[in-house]
Amino acid sequence: MELKGKRIGYCFTGSFCTFEASIKQMEKLVKEEKAVVFPIMSYNGYNLDTKFGKAEYFIDKIERITENKIIHTIQDAEPIGPKDLLDILIVAPASGNTIGKVANAINDSPVTMAIKSILRREKPVVFGISTNNALSRECRKYWKIIR
Numbered sequence: 001m002e003l004k005g006k007r008i009g010y011c012f013t014g015s016f017c018t019f020e021a022s023i024k025q026m027e028k029l030v031k032e033e034k035a036v037v038f039p040i041m042s043y044n045g046y047n048l049d050t051k052f053g054k055a056e057y058f059i060d061k062i063e064r065i066t067e068n069k070i071i072h073t074i075q076d077a078e079p080i081g082p083k084d085l086l087d088i089l090i091v092a093p094a095s096g097n098t099i100g101k102v103a104n105a106i107n108d109s110p111v112t113m114a115i116k117s118i119l120r121r122e123k124p125v126v127f128g129i130s131t132n133n134a135l136s137r138e139c140r141k142y143w144k145i146i147r
Helices: 016-031 043-047 055-066 074-080 096-103 110-119 133-146
Strands: 007-012 036-041 088-094 125-129
Touching: 007 016, 007 055, 007 110, 016 036, 016 055, 016 088, 036 043, 036 055, 036 110, 043 055, 043 110, 074 110, 088 096, 088 110, 096 110, 096 125, 110 125
Parallel strands: 007 036, 007 088, 088 125
Antiparallel strands: none
16 A cells, blocks of 8 residues: 555554554654654553653654644544544554453543544554553453353
8 A cells, every 4th residue: 555645643552662663663654655644642642651751752752753743632633534634543552441442432532532533434443452461361361261
């Protein structure tokens, strides 16, 4: 797929340990693929300092790479669908919390609003799932039960 000039929403959720790796991929979209990237962050992704870095560091880096302000409120994410602002949405990292919300139609963050908004336009959403070992282990255990 040709990505040059495509309008890509790039969402970050609270899987902080994968932010640096995800930012590298986002940067490739901007610099190598020449896509226009609009960053979106969950409340926690935007506001929390963690052992993986300060929120301000990630905000500055993402906005510098994309040359766009981060969408970090539900109000700012809501027009994505009605105004047809994006061609595709990437959620990477997609935390287990966010995946659970989407699976249960819970819309309570900028990221879940962006997902709902673009799905209303029947446009693609790509999830880069990132979850901890304990959670994925539990999911595999229950998967075996229901198979």
